[in-house]
Amino acid sequence: MINPEYNGTHSWLLEYISKCKTKEILIGHELMEELDILYSHFSNPDITIDFTDAHKRIKFIETRCKHFEAPFAGKPFILMLFQKAFIEAIYIFKIYDDEVGRLVRLHQDILYLVSRKNGKTPLISAICLAEFFCGQQGIKILCSSNDYEQADLMFQAINAMREESPALEKVTRKNIKGIYFGNPRKPKKKGKFSYKNKGSIRKISAKTGAKEGRNIGVGAVDEVHEMKDDTSIMPIRQALSTQDEPLFFELTTEGVVNDGYLDDRLKEARQVLDGDLHRPRWLIWLQTQDNEQEIWQDEKTWVKSNPGLGVIKKWSFMRKMIEEAKLSKSKRVFVLSKDFNIKQNNVTAWLTTEDIDNKETFDIEEFRNAFGIGGVDLSKTGDLCSARAMLMKPKSDKKYFLQHYFIPESKLGNLPKEDRELYRQWVRDGLMTLSDGNENDFRLVTKWFYNLYRNYGIRFYNTGYDKWSAVYWVKEMEEDYGFDTKKVDQSFGSMSEPMKLLEADLKSNKVIYNNNPIDRYCLENTAITANSKEEIMPIKIQGKENKKIDGAVTMMICYRIYIDHKLEFLELVKRMG
Structure with a gap:
C-alpha cells in the first residue's frame, strides 16, 4: 500500500x-x-x-x-x-x-x-x-x-x-x-x-x-x-x-x-x-x-x-x-x-459476409416501364467502369439493382493472376463488356442505359456520375439521348450519408443486386475511411489496392441521388402501382 x-x-x-x-x-x-x-x-x-x-x-x-x-x-x-x-x-x-x-x-x-x-x-x-x-x-x-x-x-x-x-x-x-x-x-x-x-x-x-x-x-x-x-x-x-x-x-x-x-x-x-x-x-x-x-x-x-x-x-x-x-x-x-482510444485503420472490410450475402433475385420484366435512378463510376483506362440502375417498387423500401461492367481488353492481361480468370468468366457470362484497345469506350455505357429504356421502357429520373473523365459522356447522355445527369463527388460530404444508408439496407436485406458476383466482389473489397466530422467514404482495403470497388461506389452514387430527391422519386415509383 x-x-x-x-x-x-x-x-x-x-x-x-x-x-x-x-x-x-x-x-x-x-x-x-x-x-x-x-x-x-x-x-x-x-x-x-x-x-x-x-x-x-x-x-x-x-x-x-x-x-x-x-x-x-x-x-x-x-x-x-x-x-x-x-x-x-x-x-x-x-x-x-x-x-x-x-x-x-x-x-x-x-x-x-x-x-x-x-x-x-x-x-x-x-x-x-x-x-x-x-x-x-x-x-x-x-x-x-x-x-x-x-x-x-x-x-x-x-x-x-x-x-x-x-x-x-x-x-x-x-x-x-x-x-x-x-x-x-x-x-x-x-x-x-x-x-x-x-x-x-x-x-x-x-x-x-x-x-x-x-x-x-x-x-x-x-x-x-x-x-x-x-x-x-x-x-x-x-x-x-x-x-x-x-x-x-x-x-x-x-x-x-x-x-x-x-x-x-x-x-x-x-x-x-x-x-x-x-x-x-x-x-x-x-x-x-x-x-x-x-x-x-x-x-x-x-x-x-x-x-x-x-x-x-x-x-x-x-x-x-x-x-x-x-x-x-x-x-x-x-x-x-x-x-475508447483504439486506433482504427483501413485494414478490415467494411461489411461482413453475412451483410453482403443476399441470394434474392428478380426478373427485369417486373420493372417494365418503371422509373429508376442511374449511377456510373467512369474510368478511362485503369479500374472497372461500372454502370447501374436502381429500381424500387411501390409500398416497399427495397432497392433493386441492374448493373453492367466495362473494362479495356488490354487490361485483362495485367490483372492479378487470381482475378484474371474471374474477369474472363464474367465476360463469358455477359456481366462485363470489353472495350477494344487500352481505353474504356463510354459510348457502350450510354448504350447500356439507352437499351434499358428502349427494350424495357425504364426511364431514369436522374443519373449520377463521378467527375472523372465524364465531360464527353455527359454531353452524349444529355444532348444525344435526353438523359438528365448529376455530378456526385467522391468526397466525405457527398458519400458519407449514402454509404451509411447502404450499409443499413444491406444488413436488413433490402438491397437486391440479383446475386451479381461482380457486385459481391466489389463490396468485399470495400473499406471505410473517415474524417473528424464523423463522415465516411469508401476506400480499398489496405494491402488490396489492386482490387476493385467500383460497383460499391455506383451503389452509393445511386443512393446519393435517391437521398437528395427522395420525395420526387418515390412519387414516380408510386405511379407504377
Missing part, C-alpha cells in the same frame, strides 16, 4: 497511484507504465519534490473557476482525483538546470490522450487560466488546433471561466485579439493585474499564417489527431524555446487520420514508456484500453479510457454507443476511436 503522504503533505498523485495499484481505480497498462515512472521520481535524489506550484493551481481552479456548459454551468470546478494527480504530475517534480541556475519544472511537454467527453478541453483550459494568474508576470499563452473553430473552443472555455469569476473578470479584459490583464473600468496603476503586465491568452489555428516569431510561455494544441504532419506544431514549440520553464500541451482523442502526426507522436511515446527512448521532460498520460475484447466483454473496463465516466460522461450514453457500434461498422469506427 502506497502512503499518499509525502513529508507531511498529502499527494493526490500518490493517492491516485495507490488506488490504481490496488485496482480500486482501473487504468490501462500504458498509464500504469507512466505512473511507475512518476512513482520512481519520489525516490530519485536528482529530483526535488515541491507541491507549492501544483497545489496553488489546484486551489485556484477549485475556488476561482466555474463550469460554463450544461449540466454543470455555474458550478465550481471541483477536480476529480485523476485530474488533481495529472496537475501534480506536471508541477511537483523539479530538477536543477545548470543553464538557468536554479530548480525548474521537470516536465515541459505534456501529451494527454483521453476519450471524448471526459473534460479534457475544460481541464487544460483551467490549467492555462491558472497559469495565467499563478504563473510569472508577462506570460503569454497560445491556444491552437487544426482549425480556427476548434482553437476557439479552448479559448472560449478559458474566457467563460474568467467571466464566471468576478475576482478574475475585474482585473482582466477581452477583445477580439485575446485576453489581457488590466480592466479599463477598474484600472490598477501597477502590479501583476495592471496594464503593465503584458501577458496574454490568444488563439491560432493550423491555417493561421505567420506563426513563427512568437514568444510564448504556454502552448496548448487541441485535437492533434486531425493533423497530418507537424507543420503547425513546430512553430509553436519553437516559440517556447526562449522560456526557462515552457509548457507545451497536446490534448486529443485517438483519430482516424492514418499515418498522421498523432501516429508518429504515439509511436515515440510508447517507446518512451517501454524504456526504448529517453525523454525525461515528457509527461505521457494515455487513458487507453488494454485491448478491444474487454470493451465488448466487461463494461467496468470502460473507465480505463473514460476516467470521467459516471461523473462527467454518462454510462447510459456509453451503453447506447456500444449497442449502435454492434450494428454498424461506420459507427464502430468512431466509437472505438473516440470513446
Whole structure:
C-alpha cells in the first residue's frame, strides 16, 4: 500500500497511484507504465519534490473557476482525483538546470490522450487560466488546433471561466485579439493585474499564417489527431524555446487520420514508456484500453479510457454507443476511436459476409416501364467502369439493382493472376463488356442505359456520375439521348450519408443486386475511411489496392441521388402501382 503522504503533505498523485495499484481505480497498462515512472521520481535524489506550484493551481481552479456548459454551468470546478494527480504530475517534480541556475519544472511537454467527453478541453483550459494568474508576470499563452473553430473552443472555455469569476473578470479584459490583464473600468496603476503586465491568452489555428516569431510561455494544441504532419506544431514549440520553464500541451482523442502526426507522436511515446527512448521532460498520460475484447466483454473496463465516466460522461450514453457500434461498422469506427482510444485503420472490410450475402433475385420484366435512378463510376483506362440502375417498387423500401461492367481488353492481361480468370468468366457470362484497345469506350455505357429504356421502357429520373473523365459522356447522355445527369463527388460530404444508408439496407436485406458476383466482389473489397466530422467514404482495403470497388461506389452514387430527391422519386415509383 502506497502512503499518499509525502513529508507531511498529502499527494493526490500518490493517492491516485495507490488506488490504481490496488485496482480500486482501473487504468490501462500504458498509464500504469507512466505512473511507475512518476512513482520512481519520489525516490530519485536528482529530483526535488515541491507541491507549492501544483497545489496553488489546484486551489485556484477549485475556488476561482466555474463550469460554463450544461449540466454543470455555474458550478465550481471541483477536480476529480485523476485530474488533481495529472496537475501534480506536471508541477511537483523539479530538477536543477545548470543553464538557468536554479530548480525548474521537470516536465515541459505534456501529451494527454483521453476519450471524448471526459473534460479534457475544460481541464487544460483551467490549467492555462491558472497559469495565467499563478504563473510569472508577462506570460503569454497560445491556444491552437487544426482549425480556427476548434482553437476557439479552448479559448472560449478559458474566457467563460474568467467571466464566471468576478475576482478574475475585474482585473482582466477581452477583445477580439485575446485576453489581457488590466480592466479599463477598474484600472490598477501597477502590479501583476495592471496594464503593465503584458501577458496574454490568444488563439491560432493550423491555417493561421505567420506563426513563427512568437514568444510564448504556454502552448496548448487541441485535437492533434486531425493533423497530418507537424507543420503547425513546430512553430509553436519553437516559440517556447526562449522560456526557462515552457509548457507545451497536446490534448486529443485517438483519430482516424492514418499515418498522421498523432501516429508518429504515439509511436515515440510508447517507446518512451517501454524504456526504448529517453525523454525525461515528457509527461505521457494515455487513458487507453488494454485491448478491444474487454470493451465488448466487461463494461467496468470502460473507465480505463473514460476516467470521467459516471461523473462527467454518462454510462447510459456509453451503453447506447456500444449497442449502435454492434450494428454498424461506420459507427464502430468512431466509437472505438473516440470513446475508447483504439486506433482504427483501413485494414478490415467494411461489411461482413453475412451483410453482403443476399441470394434474392428478380426478373427485369417486373420493372417494365418503371422509373429508376442511374449511377456510373467512369474510368478511362485503369479500374472497372461500372454502370447501374436502381429500381424500387411501390409500398416497399427495397432497392433493386441492374448493373453492367466495362473494362479495356488490354487490361485483362495485367490483372492479378487470381482475378484474371474471374474477369474472363464474367465476360463469358455477359456481366462485363470489353472495350477494344487500352481505353474504356463510354459510348457502350450510354448504350447500356439507352437499351434499358428502349427494350424495357425504364426511364431514369436522374443519373449520377463521378467527375472523372465524364465531360464527353455527359454531353452524349444529355444532348444525344435526353438523359438528365448529376455530378456526385467522391468526397466525405457527398458519400458519407449514402454509404451509411447502404450499409443499413444491406444488413436488413433490402438491397437486391440479383446475386451479381461482380457486385459481391466489389463490396468485399470495400473499406471505410473517415474524417473528424464523423463522415465516411469508401476506400480499398489496405494491402488490396489492386482490387476493385467500383460497383460499391455506383451503389452509393445511386443512393446519393435517391437521398437528395427522395420525395420526387418515390412519387414516380408510386405511379407504377
